[in-house]
Amino acid sequence: MADVHLPGTLTPLFAGLPRRVDVEADTVGAAIAELEQRWPGLRDRLCDPGPHLRSHIHVYVDRERAGLDTELGPASRVDVVAAISGG
């Protein structure tokens, strides 16, 4: 079960979405797909068509920069970060 940490800019957009979510998934992409099932529309907030992560959304799996294909271990920590922009 991956321990997914979401940015504070995301949670106000979806009713009941917490900052930390436990997700059963093999990859980052599958974790986002699982979140999309539970909070429809969430995938669009993190991914561009392609699909690939939006340019200012950074994901880290166990502190390493990750992409949608990055595999998750049984107890991975996934940090989703809204990065760089916003000034």
Next chain:
Amino acid sequence: MPKTLLLVGTRKGAFVLESDADRKKWNLRGPYCEGWPVYHAVHDPVTGNIYAAAASEWHGSAIWRSKDLGETWTLSSEGIGYDDSSERKVSKVSSLAARNGRVLVGVEAPGIFESRDEGETFSLLSTLAGQPGSEAWDDPANQPPGHLGISALMLDKDDDSRFWAIVQGVGAFETTDGGTSWTPRNRGLRADWPRPHEEVGFCVHRLVRADDTRMYQQNHVGMHRSDDLGHTWTEITEGLPTEFGFAAAAHPHDRDTFYVVPLDPGHGRTMPEGKATVWQTRDAGSTWRPLRKGLPQEDAYLGVLRSAMTIDTYDTPGVYFGTSTGQVFASNDEGESWSEVASYLPAISSVEVAIVD
């Protein structure tokens, strides 16, 4: 007594300024839309919904909707996007038009998405494919950000199948069949640069409708008037301090009265000499007069963007504009006198007015 609402789109969310029919005292609400950059916010007079086109650098583009005049909001981007295989991409949603539950969304790269369910879901209506100039906006090298979006949409007041779209740096186009086919409407406009096509290559900033046949526009080079619903244009710049500007408004009850905010061209794009001034014609552009009462006349280097000026429909219309430095100015007497009704907002992209019971 009706309420008068100003919907203000800013770099950091949407705001609502609220007054009554007298339009003397204004109360500010917001920020809304979680502080996302809002490029345009509009009111649908039939459903009562407010829609805001917003594009977050983190979370992409979406249309926010409020069913309670701005108190609560939801967002959707379902269906707003080109095919995954397309080289086109939606970098931002930039313009809105809404009526009868239908919402039209202009995006960058140029395309128009439509919702028929009050902004729940969207589908691609048109990319104006095949129009002269489309090879430029379809060129992968010209994909956004920074290139060629639908900067404005203007509905017909009666006919839902007719509307106009401005493609930034290309020109205005009209459809009379709901977006299936298009016709460029730029004849007679001036352009001070080479153009590859006879019908396009014009920089239309703002298009406004005066009545059944008359339109005005603020162009990159000059103000223009059309007396045949945009089929042909005549320049009416003479008498204004500059030919450049973005914002414009047409009087709702007098087809000869039109307002613009001339700006210095080039990089500055602020009001000339630091004197905040709205210019008005009452004779369809033959002569112009400055409207300055109540506007700052010293060190006021204000900019006003293309969607940031509007006019209401009261018998004595109110005129409103918002600045790139966060002020909103309002007049309740057709522009004769002005007051600053908000002073410290984020940079303002758009101002629209709604009268609600």
